[in-house]
Amino acid sequence: MSWLSRVRNGIPFLPKRQTADNLWHKCGKCGSMVFTKEWEDNLKVCPRCNHHDRIGPADRFAQLFDDGRFEPIAAPTVREDPLKFKDTKRYTDRIKAARTATGEKDALLNAKGLIDGGKAVVGVQDFAFMGGSMGIAVGAAFLKGVETAVAEGCPYIIFTAAGGARMQEGILSLMQMPRTTVALAELREAGLPYIVVLTDPTTGGVTASYAMLGDVQIAEPGALIGFAGARVIEQTIREKLPDGFQRAEYLLEHGMIDMVVPRSNLRETLGKLIAYLSPQKQAA
Template identity: 55%
Template sequence: MNWIDNFVRPKIRSILGQRPDIAENLWVKDPESGEMVFYRDLEANQWVVPNSGYHMKIKPADRLKTFLDDGAYELVPVASMPVDPLKFRDQKRYPDRLKENRAKTGFDDSVIVATGKLFTRDVTVAIQDFDFMGGSLGMAAGQGIITGLETAANRKTPFVLFVASGGARMQEGVLSLMQMPRTTVAVLRLREAGLPFFVVLTNPTTGGVTASYAMLGDVHLAEPGAMIGFAGARVIEQTIREKLPKGFQRSEYLYEHGMVDMVVHRHNLRSTIGSLAAILTKVEASGALTSTAPTTARSSLRDAAAAAEGDDAGDLITAPAGAHAE
């Protein structure tokens, strides 16, 4: 096959004067429906498949550009951490894996911290990049979360965290598990400062991340269809020897059972978090807070809005007809 690809086909093309192949990534397949979507259409729609509404993974830079005012932000440097403290090696050396992922993503580790404005209000944002070793939590990622929380506390801004992770990083062993209590302490410091902490759970959010800072926010939002849990569904089924309910560990299922406050379409995250930040900080935001896609929210959040800013504030957070209410 290599001989055909490397010699025969180029030879035929040179004889016939055939144009080079069109880039293979011009079309992207929807994992849910199998629909083929043009790359630029998908990019323009914030990586949400137009027909099915399936939320695909989105790069941190694209997330920040669509979330913050005018797409403007400044990256916050994160202190460097020891590399390969356990001298771990599986099929590859751990430093080699880090080098590959840094070249692939352009970032030093799986957590990126930035500052910017959301409806003219200063905010601090951290994004966990699943493309970097599955968004795994290691010492550098833990330090990134802590840096984001401390930056928010020092600048007196709300903190928004977009989570996507497969759990703790096995190459760092117990050192990765230590990031769970470290980040928890940082969350408590932000809470003592009286600043809101918004967690956006994206697909997937699992393992030790779910068991720590990802479930310690003041408000938990989730993108539609996101898988959220600690252990995998197959492991749970084998342990309890029972078939799990349909949609188990998906954001809609968790919303129905009270683990998630809101299921929010990606197009609405900016306006929804902007509204919540105005309510929780009791500072009115500038600019129009508009929604373009349905949002599922608990009535208690609307009640909190009304209590904080008057009866009209409840209109900032809306639930569709038939949405679950407590």
């Protein structure tokens, strides 16, 4: 055996399933390389800089509900591509690509279960699905979540993450704003809480509608929250915006939200709010 063969055979190569591609996670904010397992155990929050990465419905439900047990709520079937829209690609092709990438039907999923022993219906917007954009399907899913909360006599908790209205559905997308507002009026008539958790990013038509109507407004640390982008605002008012403008901490300081809660404390915080805001419903 040559010396080259002996050296090569002595190198402890990693198995394919533990390659550098999946063994390490690079933080999108500070650039630190973190063991993927450490990052996942920390709820996908960077242990170096506390950057809260975007997560989808599956992770969110598993983190929130007691013992990770929940019951998915099927969204109503709606008409797809009502405007027969096409830009550089057909809208139907964009929907198919998003479904393939995420494994979900659309950008908002609902589930029900227990959070710290309290019954709740939780909706989660997935930014990975066409930027979490609000279209007819998202509006219908939101209404279904509210209806289920009323039927179950429990709060509706929404985790928002969106770039705004879905342009491929035009005015039909904007019509979801009054639809969701009316649905929330029914929730309040039933005496049930509506809790909003703003995650990164929450912008556009979603911010202008149901994202800012909560009885309690919570945000994850560092979340981008606003209507128009900072650059558009600067160009409009011709002034330099303050540091951290449109971030969760800035909004808390200026009274637009009630609290900023780290992901590790969210389940406990929501459990307390459910017990405090609807004790009679939970006791029943």
